[in-house]
Amino acid sequence: MTYCGFKVAMVPPMAMTNRGPSSLRVDYDRPVDVLRIVRGEFTDYEGDGMPNGLELDYAVEDNSACGAKVIGFERNGWLDEIDALAALVAVHLSADPKTVKQAIRRAVT
Numbered sequence: 001m002t003y004c005g006f007k008v009a010m011v012p013p014m015a016m017t018n019r020g021p022s023s024l025r026v027d028y029d030r031p032v033d034v035l036r037i038v039r040g041e042f043t044d045y046e047g048d049g050m051p052n053g054l055e056l057d058y059a060v061e062d063n064s065a066c067g068a069k070v071i072g073f074e075r076n077g078w079l080d081e082i083d084a085l086a087a088l089v090a091v092h093l094s095a096d097p098k099t100v101k102q103a104i105r106r107a108v109t
Contacts, residue, residue, distance in 0.1 A: 024095060026107040028073065035073040035107065037100070039066055039093050052076040054085070056092045065092050079108065 025038045045066050047055035053072040058065055068089045070078055078085050086101035093100070 024093070024099065024103055026100075026103040028107040033071070033073050033075055035070040035078070035104065037068045037089055037093075037103070039095065050088075052078070054078075054088065056089075065094070068092060073108070082108075 023040045026035065027038075028035045043066055044060040045057040046060055047057045047069070049055050053070050053076045055069050055071065056065065057067040057069065070076065070085065073079065082101060082104055086097050086104055089095070089104075090097035090100045
């Protein structure tokens, strides 16, 4: 699958340490149109900006993938591209794409 020039591989989830899949949290702040996805405990992080408002977050402590956020979720058309967003985030977090998709849908409806 390709989205915005990025090839998204559908890979099985890998084992995770302190940021396990059961600790996936998704929150959508509708007034400011920001979707935030966090895996594990909140931590200091740095983000890597991608097209269409997507930012992939990495823990400062150990550079592990710890979350993602979408600035301008609806404005950038992600509401109609939840499958693609879930696939991108799932690869980043080594999570199950279906789990990520379900969590995003719950947050935005």
